[in-house]
Amino acid sequence: MATHARLAPRPAGAARARTWWGKAWVRAVEEAAYAEEDLVRGRRLARAGRVGGITVEPGRFVAAVEEGDDVLTVSGGLPExxxxxxxxxxxVVAAESGRIAALLGGDLPHPLVEHAEESGVELLPFGGELATRCTCEPWADPCHHALAVLQQLTWLIEADPFVLLALRGVGRDDLLARLHALSEPADRGATDLDVAADAARRAGRLLELLDDPDASLDHLW
Incomplete structure (x- = not known):
């Protein structure tokens, strides 16, 4: 079953993107827009607090947008x-011990994103990846309602980078479970090595006993 996250709307008049990844998201939103006028109308709706709570699940988001007497439903997502x-x-996350702590603390380390790209994994989107739909049935997507939601997502992604990962299909619990599973073989291997070393040590002491039958057995344990 998909994990859902109900996220509160951005406060009216809130500041624009502050983090480097938030600014990168904004650039993608601007790339996706067909016209500057649509961006301006979308920003106006977002800053006026007209975007409702946003539900995010793997690869997808949905939100309601109020404009006048109308309430539109906007959905969209990123390729998972x-x-x-x-x-x-x-x-990539497991490569450095501080990376998961940074993500849990609300930070998205630039080296993590760079190393992910080197591994063929794009976390931050480009404009063409931002697929949206709106019940206003626009002639082209994204409409200004969808742009309002996409701009609202900037604040959410800045506050919690796991929102971005969820849109890529990797939720917080999923990543933590994967990291735990990744660490298990190493832990198991270390245990096997310890057992083997202890067995070799005991075998060596048994050989000592064969050479000296009168020796004490205490040193075997």
């Missing part, structure tokens, strides 16, 4: 990572 991409992202 395939299994190979999800595995590569997990490896």
């Amino acid at each position: 990572l395939d299994p190979a991409g999800s595995a590569a992202l997990t490896e």
